Amino acid sequence: MKDLVMPERVHIVGIGGAGMSAIAMVLSERGVEVSGSDLKASSSFERLRGYGVELYLGHQSSNVRDAQVVVISSAIRQSNPEVLAALQKGIPVLDRSEFFPILLGDSKVIGVAGTHGKTTTTSMLTLCLLAGGLSPSYIIGGELNETGTSAAKGAGDYFVIEADESDKSFMALGAYGVVVGNLEPDHIENYNGYEDLKDHFFRFVKNAEGPKLIGSYLGDVGDLLSIEGVKTFGVRETDDFCISNVSFGEYQTHFDLNQRGSVSQRVELVVPGMHNALNAAGAIAMAVSLGVGIEVAANSLLEFTGVSRRYQRKGEVRGVQFIDDYAHLPSEIRAVIEATRAQWPHSRIVVAFQPHRYSRTARLADEFGDALAGGDLVIIGDVYSAGEDQIPGVSGELIAVHMNTNHPNVEVLYHPSRSDMADFSLALISEGDIFLTLGAGDITSLAQEMIDRAGLRRDGAQRG
Numbered sequence: 001m002k003d004l005v006m007p008e009r010v011h012i013v014g015i016g017g018a019g020m021s022a023i024a025m026v027l028s029e030r031g032v033e034v035s036g037s038d039l040k041a042s043s044s045f046e047r048l049r050g051y052g053v054e055l056y057l058g059h060q061s062s063n064v065r066d067a068q069v070v071v072i073s074s075a076i077r078q079s080n081p082e083v084l085a086a087l088q089k090g091i092p093v094l095d096r097s098e099f100f101p102i103l104l105g106d107s108k109v110i111g112v113a114g115t116h117g118k119t120t121t122t123s124m125l126t127l128c129l130l131a132g133g134l135s136p137s138y139i140i141g142g143e144l145n146e147t148g149t150s151a152a153k154g155a156g157d158y159f160v161i162e163a164d165e166s167d168k169s170f171m172a173l174g175a176y177g178v179v180v181g182n183l184e185p186d187h188i189e190n191y192n193g194y195e196d197l198k199d200h201f202f203r204f205v206k207n208a209e210g211p212k213l214i215g216s217y218l219g220d221v222g223d224l225l226s227i228e229g230v231k232t233f234g235v236r237e238t239d240d241f242c243i244s245n246v247s248f249g250e251y252q253t254h255f256d257l258n259q260r261g262s263v264s265q266r267v268e269l270v271v272p273g274m275h276n277a278l279n280a281a282g283a284i285a286m287a288v289s290l291g292v293g294i295e296v297a298a299n300s301l302l303e304f305t306g307v308s309r310r311y312q313r314k315g316e317v318r319g320v321q322f323i324d325d326y327a328h329l330p331s332e333i334r335a336v337i338e339a340t341r342a343q344w345p346h347s348r349i350v351v352a353f354q355p356h357r358y359s360r361t362a363r364l365a366d367e368f369g370d371a372l373a374g375g376d377l378v379i380i381g382d383v384y385s386a387g388e389d390q391i392p393g394v395s396g397e398l399i400a401v402h403m404n405t406n407h408p409n410v411e412v413l414y415h416p417s418r419s420d421m422a423d424f425s426l427a428l429i430s431e432g433d434i435f436l437t438l439g440a441g442d443i444t445s446l447a448q449e450m451i452d453r454a455g456l457r458r459d460g461a462q463r464g
Contacts, residue, residue, distance in 0.1 A: 006030065006032065006102060006103075006105070007032065007067075007068035007069045007102075008032060008033060008068060009032070009033045009034075009035075009066060009067050009068045009069075010027055010032055010033070010034050010035075010067060010068070010069050010070075010071060011034075011035045011036060011037075011063065011064050011065070011067035011069075011070045011071070011082070011086075012024055012034065012035070012036035012037075012070075012071045012072075012073075013036070013037055013059065013070060013071070013072045013073065013076050013080060013082050013083065014036075014037075014038055014072060014073030014075055014076050015036025015037060015038050015044075015048070015053070015055065015073075016038035016039075016040070016041070016042035016044060016045065017038075017042070017073055017075075018044070018140075018141045018142060018150060019073070019096065019139070019141060019162075019164065020036070020071070020073050020096070021042070021044035021047075021048055021150070021151075022139040022140065022141075022150045022151035023071065023096070023099070023103060023139065023151070024036055024048055024051070024053050025047075025048070025051055025149065025150070025151040025152070026103065026137065026139060026151050026152070026153050027103070028051040028052055028053060029051070029152065029153040030153055034051070034052075034053045034054070035053065035054040035055070035056070035063070035065065035067065036048070036053060036054075036055055036056070037055070037056040037057070037058065037059055037060075037063045037082060038055075038057070039057070039058060039059065040057065041055075041057060044150075047149070059080055059081050059082050060081055060082070061081045061082060061084065061085035062085075063082055064082050064085045064086050064089070064091065067086070067091055068091065068092075069091065069092050069094060069099070069102075070082065070083065070086040070091055070092070070093045070094070071093075071094050071095070071096065071099045072093060072094070072095055072096075073095075073096065074095065074096065074166070074167040074169075075387055095167075095169075096167070096169050097167070097168065097169035097171070097172035098172070100169065100172045100173055101172065101174065104159055104161075104173065104174070107137060107157060107158065107159035108157050108158050108159065108176040108177070108210065109158075109159050109161060109173050109174060109175045109176050109177075110125065110136075110158055110159065110160045110161070110175065110176065110177045110178070110179070110210075110286065110290075111161055111163035111170060111173045111175035111177070111178050111179070111204070111208075112125060112160070112161070112162055112163055112178075112179045112181075112282075113163040113165060113170055113178060113179065113180045113181075113201065113204060114179075114180050114181035114182045114183065114215070115165075115182050115183055115184040115186050115329065115331075116181070116182065116184075116327075116329055116331065116332045117181045117182065117275060117278070117279050117282075118141065118162045118163070118164075118181070119140060119141040119142045119162060119307050119310060119326075120271075120276065120279045120306065120307055120310050121179060121181055121279040121282050121283050122138070122140045122141070122160060122161070122162045123140050123142070123144045123304070123306075123307050124279060124280055124282075124283035124284075124301055124304060125160055125179070125282075125283040125286055125287060126138045126140065126144065126147075126160050127144075127146060127283075127300045127301060127304060128283055128284060128286075128287035128292055128296075128297040128300050128301070129156075129158060129160065129287055129290065129292065130300070131292070131296050131297065131299070131300035132287060132290075132291070132292030132293070132296055132297065132300075134154075134156045134157075134158055134290065134291075134292070135154040135155040135156035136154045136156050136158040136159060136160045137152060137153045137154040137156075137158070137159040137160070138151060138152060138154070138159070138160040138161065139151045139159075139160075139161045139162060140160075140162055140307065141162045141164075142307035142308045142309055142310065142326075143307065143308040144307060145304075145305045145306060145307065145308070146303070146304065146305070158176075158290065161173060163175065163178070163204070165187060165197070165200065165201070166186075166187040166190065167187075167190060168190065168191075168200065170200075170204055171200060171203070171204060174207075175204065175207070175208050176208060176209055176210040177208055177210035177211040177212070177213075177286060177289070177290070178204060178205050178208045178211075178212050178213070179213045179214075179282045179283070179285075179286050180201065180204075180205060180213070180214050180215065180221065180224060181215040181278065181279065181282055182215055182217075182221065182331075183197075183198065183201055183220050183221050183224070184220065184329070184331060185197065186329060186360070189359055198220065198223060201224060202223055202224060202227070205224050205227050205230070206227050210289075210290075211231070211286060211289035211290065212227065212229050212230045212231065213230075213231055213232070213233060213241075213282055213285045213286050213289065214230050214231070214232050214233075215232070215233055215234055215278060215281075215282055216232040216233070216234035216236055216239055217234035217235055217236075217278060231285065231289070233278070233281040233282050233285045234278065234281070235278075239260075240259070240260045240285070241257055241258070241259055241260070241281055241284070241285040241288075242257070242258045242260070243255050243256070243257060243258075243277055243278065243281050244256045244258060246274065246277055248272060248273075248339075248342040248343060249343070250272075250343050250344070251270055251271065251272055251313075251343065252268070252269065252270055252272065253268075253269040253271065253272055253273060253274070253276055253277050254266070254267065254268050254269070255267055255277050257280075257281055257284060257294070257298070259288065259294060262294075263294060265284075265294045265295055265298045266298070267280055267281075267284070267298045267301065268298075268301075268302055269301055269302075269304065270302070270303065270304065270305060271304060271305065271306045271310075271311060272311065272339040272340070272342065272343050273311070273335060273336070273338065273339025273342070274335070274338070274339070275332075275335040275336075275339065276311075276339070280301055283297070283301075284297045284298060284301075309324060309325065309326040309444055310325060310326060311323060311324075311325050311336065311339070312324045312325070314447040314448060314451060315447070315448075315451045317450075317451050317454040317455060318429075318431060318454055319430075319431030319432055319433075320429050320430075320431065320432070320433045320434075320435055320454075321433075321434050321435065322435050322437070322447040322450065322451060323340070323434065323435070323436050323437070323447070324436075324437045324444055324446075324447050325436065325437070325438055326439075326440055326444075327438045327439070328355075328356040328360075328438070328439050328440040329364075330364060330367040330368055330370065330371040331371070333353070333368065333371040333372060333438055334371040334374060336436065336438060337349060337351065337371070337372070337374035337375055337436070338374060340434055340436060341374065344434050347432055347433065347434050348376045348377065348430070348432065348433045348434070349374070349375045349376050349377075349433075349434050349436065350375065350376065350377045350378075350379070350425075350428065350429055350433050350434065350435045350436070351372060351375035351377070351378045351379065351436045351438060352379045352381065352421065352425055352435070352436065352437050352438070352443060352446060353368070353372055353378065353379070353380050353381065353396075353399075353438045353439055353443075354381040354382075354383075354384050354396075354418075354437075354438070354439035354441050354442075354443035355368065355380070355381070355382075355383045355384065355396050355399065355439070356383070356384050356386055356439055356440040356441050357383070357384070357385065357386050357388050358383050358385060358388050358389070358390055358391040358394045359388060359391070361383050361394055361395075361396070361398065361399070362391055362394045362398075365398035365399050365402055366402050366406075368399045368402075369399045369400075369402035369403040369406065369407065370402075370406070370407075372399070372403065372410075372412075373403060373406075373407040373410050375410065375436070376410065376411065377410075377411045377413075377428065378403065378410060378411070378412045378413070379413050379415055379421070379424070379425055379428070380396040380397075380399050380400050380412065380413070380414050380415070381396055381415060381416060381418055381421060381439075381443065382395055382396045382416035382417075382418065383395060383396060384439065384440070384441025384442060384443070386440070386441065395416065396414055396416060397414050397416075400412050400413075400414035413428075418442065418443075421443075421446055422446060422449040422450045422453055423453065425446070425450060426450055426453060426454060435447065435450070
């Protein structure tokens with residue numbers, strides 16, 4: 001579909017999500033007239049308005065108007081009134097993967113893939129390439145603090161994009177270069193099992209004509225390492241980019257990155273955890289492979305403060321630090337808790353976790369419990385459905401039961417009511433605690449709710 005001309009007017013159904021809003025921003029910067037709709041306003045709506053995007057709340061046939069192409073997110077069904085209206089008018093309706101070739105054009109796409117860590121690695125790589133003067137275009141699954149946006153059109157040849165395996169859209173990128181940080185069984189409901197997912201990753205990497213960087217340290221990446229031209233990053237001495245001499249401080253991670261046959265570069269990050277050291281290694285390795293000096297790439301990350309919802313500091317009240325993270329897979333949860341423990345080894349870690357999707361909870365309840373056991377007090381909410389139908393017998397209580405049976409030294413509380421979780425959690429915390437909110441759903445607002453309530457209570461006590 002690369003022979004298709006960029007349309008002048010595009011309507012996006014499901015524009016509120018991170019990926020679709022980013023597409024809208026890039027289109028707008030290219031001079032395309034963009035409109036879009038979603039069932040409810042998201043945090044990206046105000047920014048989209050700043051780009052001149054016309055936004056509609058709710059899905060109605062009249063929203064399509066005179067669009068030349070309608071682009072839909074993976075959550076939109078063919079029965080959607082805007083989809084039906086477009087088809088009736090003869091307007092092409094394309095899903096995200098079908099639209100990518102038009103959006104990306106002749107750019108050299110650098111796809112960052114993996115079960116987790118994609119957003120952070122994509123953000124780091126974008127900063128490395130910007131510092132190296134390559135002026136990339138980029139689409140990231142979260143807002144990059146340093147640029148204030150999740151997407152932009154650059155003047156250079158490279159287009160850095162978070163390659164999403166959840167709906168197989170990463171296969172449509174035609175990536176020139178690839179970074180794969182890890183591979184684990186997730187979203188397999190959209191594949192014919194785990195072997196099919198691994199096969200898609202294999203083809204994604206093999207088809208790349210440019211640099212292929214694979215993390216050797218996590219997950220089931222063994223088959224990928226056999227592909228011709230692959231270079232590795234990780235903690236093995238045999239890796240092409242090897243991490244060593246790692247140290248941690250409060251919101252800090254320092255390490256040496258040794259490029260095989262070349263120099264060793266000290267890397268200093270102001271984001272914590274071994275997982276972020278590995279994300280940075282992948283980003284720097286790709287930047288170096290594209291011609292950026294290793295020192296330039298490393299220095300570009302000195303002030304990298306992360307991405308929205310990735311170990312995001314929400315504030316401190318009554319001597320309690322509040323941190324929010326998107327972690328919604330067992331390995332992600334374990335990494336976040338371990339990073340927190342490394343920074344504050346003597347503090348009590350309180351974790352509030354909201355499971356994401358019934359299918360994932362049913363499949364991984366025990367693994368979630370094992371990962372959460374790194375905390376001292378764990379509060380488990382009910383499942384955030386993300387549009388899935390409820391599965392009878394599946395709830396957050398499955399995780400709590402496993403933990404009570406297998407991790408009796410960890411205090412576990414199952415609290416299914418999201419509406420009063422802030423008050424419930426406030427009653428449990430004490431000065432010196434670190435409070436983590438983990439999950440991909442609406443638990444992201446819990447920390448701020450608690451901070452607001454704690455502030456009101458403190459003010460009330462002072463006034464009294």
